[in-house]
Amino acid sequence: MFAQLLELPIRPWQVLLGTFIVYHAVRAIYLVYLSPLSIFPGSKWAALGEYWEAYWNIGVAPGKKGQTLFKLEKMHRKLGGALRMGPNEVHIYDPRFYHELYKPGSKYYKDPTMHKVLGAPSSTLAESDPIRHKQRKAPLEPLFSKKNILSLEPMLMKHVDHCSQRFDEFYRAGKPVSMEWALKSLAMDMVSQFAFGKSLNALADPEFKSMPVRVFQKYLPSLHVIKAFPFVRYLNSLPLWIAKHISEDVVMGHELEQFASRRIEEYIADANSGKAPSFPTLMERLLIPLPEKGYQVPSKQGLRDEILTVISAGDDTTGIANMVTIFNILNNSQVQDRLLRELKTVMPTPTSHAPYLQLEQLPYLTAVIKEGLRYSSPAASRTPRLVPPGGVTLPDGRFIPAGTRVGMAIYHIHYNEDLFPSPRTFDPERWLGDPEEVQNRLKFNVAFSRGNRSCLGINLAYMEMYMAIAYLIRRFDLQLVDTTEKDMVWDDMVVPQFHGELKVMTKRREE
Numbered sequence: 001m002f003a004q005l006l007e008l009p010i011r012p013w014q015v016l017l018g019t020f021i022v023y024h025a026v027r028a029i030y031l032v033y034l035s036p037l038s039i040f041p042g043s044k045w046a047a048l049g050e051y052w053e054a055y056w057n058i059g060v061a062p063g064k065k066g067q068t069l070f071k072l073e074k075m076h077r078k079l080g081g082a083l084r085m086g087p088n089e090v091h092i093y094d095p096r097f098y099h100e101l102y103k104p105g106s107k108y109y110k111d112p113t114m115h116k117v118l119g120a121p122s123s124t125l126a127e128s129d130p131i132r133h134k135q136r137k138a139p140l141e142p143l144f145s146k147k148n149i150l151s152l153e154p155m156l157m158k159h160v161d162h163c164s165q166r167f168d169e170f171y172r173a174g175k176p177v178s179m180e181w182a183l184k185s186l187a188m189d190m191v192s193q194f195a196f197g198k199s200l201n202a203l204a205d206p207e208f209k210s211m212p213v214r215v216f217q218k219y220l221p222s223l224h225v226i227k228a229f230p231f232v233r234y235l236n237s238l239p240l241w242i243a244k245h246i247s248e249d250v251v252m253g254h255e256l257e258q259f260a261s262r263r264i265e266e267y268i269a270d271a272n273s274g275k276a277p278s279f280p281t282l283m284e285r286l287l288i289p290l291p292e293k294g295y296q297v298p299s300k301q302g303l304r305d306e307i308l309t310v311i312s313a314g315d316d317t318t319g320i321a322n323m324v325t326i327f328n329i330l331n332n333s334q335v336q337d338r339l340l341r342e343l344k345t346v347m348p349t350p351t352s353h354a355p356y357l358q359l360e361q362l363p364y365l366t367a368v369i370k371e372g373l374r375y376s377s378p379a380a381s382r383t384p385r386l387v388p389p390g391g392v393t394l395p396d397g398r399f400i401p402a403g404t405r406v407g408m409a410i411y412h413i414h415y416n417e418d419l420f421p422s423p424r425t426f427d428p429e430r431w432l433g434d435p436e437e438v439q440n441r442l443k444f445n446v447a448f449s450r451g452n453r454s455c456l457g458i459n460l461a462y463m464e465m466y467m468a469i470a471y472l473i474r475r476f477d478l479q480l481v482d483t484t485e486k487d488m489v490w491d492d493m494v495v496p497q498f499h500g501e502l503k504v505m506t507k508r509r510e511e
């Protein structure tokens with residue numbers, strides 16, 4: 001019988017199929033049982049391919065959208081501080097490793113294969129090469145310095161005033177404001193004016209749902225899909241007449257790119273005719289070469305990529321941090337009363353003004369903002385890096401070889417019970433009290449990440465938060481409408497995507 005089988009002719013496709021099966025079987029045995037990463041526990045599926053993450057993130061099964069972060073949290077609690085996350089990736093939960101991975105001068109660089117498919121590959125955010133990254137950052141660092149950002153205060157104030165006027169209109173019409181859209185529009189106007197010199201006027205949209213705000217809201221969650229299936233990104237390169245038939249999101253993305261390109265042309269034309277804005281802008285800096293620092297002015301497409309990346313990095317993040325903080329203030333009358341009492345010391349009437357430098361000195365407002373950043377964790381997901389030559393030994397003694405992807409998530413640090421007891425309670429008191437304890441805790445308030453690749457926009461984000469929260473709480477007696485903690489539960493769609501809406505009635509305070 002066996003001899004008869006051997007005599008059967010073997011067809012080429014059978015050879016191919018057999019080779020394919022044997023190759024994958026051997027590969028699977030190697031990855032799961034023999035690879036140096038096989039010492040790390042975790043799902044066997046995760047060891048075999050990138051699709052374990054996608055399964056929990058992109059909604060292939062009902063209720064499994066944006067869940068990898070939370071799934072990892074549960075698994076770490078059971079299986080320990082380091083887990084296998086992919087064929088070549090380990091996920092770390094142990095906070096002792098955070099400041100090794102994301103420290104200044106860290107040799108753990110971004111993984112080009114991962115970052116180049118996300119967003120604009122030529123942007124500073126996506127650049128993985130440390131030398132090129134330094135060159136790209138050269139014009140941006142002084143621009144984002146605190147001194148420079150302070151000069152934006154009058155411009156930001158104008159947008160807070162515009163937002164307040166829009167709140168009045170909603171109140172007169174007897175309609176609640178959807179705060180997520182309103183606060184993202186506020187952040188959009190601030191960051192776009194900083195980028196182009198002119199704001200996109202998102203606050204003027206009747207429902208705060210202007211095209212750019214909607215596009216970013218839709219685009220960021222699609223990064224989960226692009227990460228798992230990089231070819232999806234190339235849909236964006238299709239001619240518009242084809243794209244129209246495939247996806248409305250792609251069409252919106254095209255519209256935004258064209259819109260940004262027009263704004264760049266306008267800026268250049270204005271600057272050439274001596275009409276540059278009176279405050280520092282991103283466009284202005286990007287157009288000045290710095291040969292001594294290796295910075296060259298990017299192409300028009302490079303400029304567009306950089307501008308759109310900065311706007312996207314600064315819009316949803318700040319809008320979400322403000323929204324979550326405001327919800328928690330309104331949801332806790334003790335927090336609101338104490339904050340209001342403090343605000344009245346520098347803004348005695350609801351129409352008073354207080355300079356940012358004075359707001360920044362208020363201890364309770366500062367504690368509320370720090371807690372808001374911890375609690376909201378707007379950039380919650382893991383940010384992977386590559387282990388440098390020589391490999392690394394984890395605090396628990398296990399070794400990870402060079403070239404392995406390792407990542408930690410800001411949310412896991414912020415919700416770690418050992419660092420922040422009762423992490424699900426919004427408690428500004430954590431940031432008051434014994435200065436030494438607060439100082440230690442501050443090391444783990446990592447909303448903006450740490451080290452060379454930490455947030456460039458931190459000074460702008462703080463100023464936006466202080467101004468939005470101080471003025472909106474001092475000016476308005478905001479009342480929650482049909483909003484509970486359940487609405488504030490979120491899925492991790494690159495930025496938090498909430499299950500419900502924060503809606504408030506926006507009545508002016510009289511005293």
Ligand code: HEM
Nearest residue numbers: 125313314317318321378379383447448449455456457461
């Ligand atoms: C509450 C608001 C914000 C939070 C929580 C936040 C958080 C972060 C985090 C965690 C990173 C590091 C990402 C990584 O490791 O890949 C980052 C990077 C960055 N952020 Fe922010 N961000 C905020 C607001 C802003 C604003 C307002 C801007 C600018 C207008 C901005 C611009 C950037 C840029 C350009 C980078 C890339 C830095 C680099 O790669 O060198 N961010 N941000």
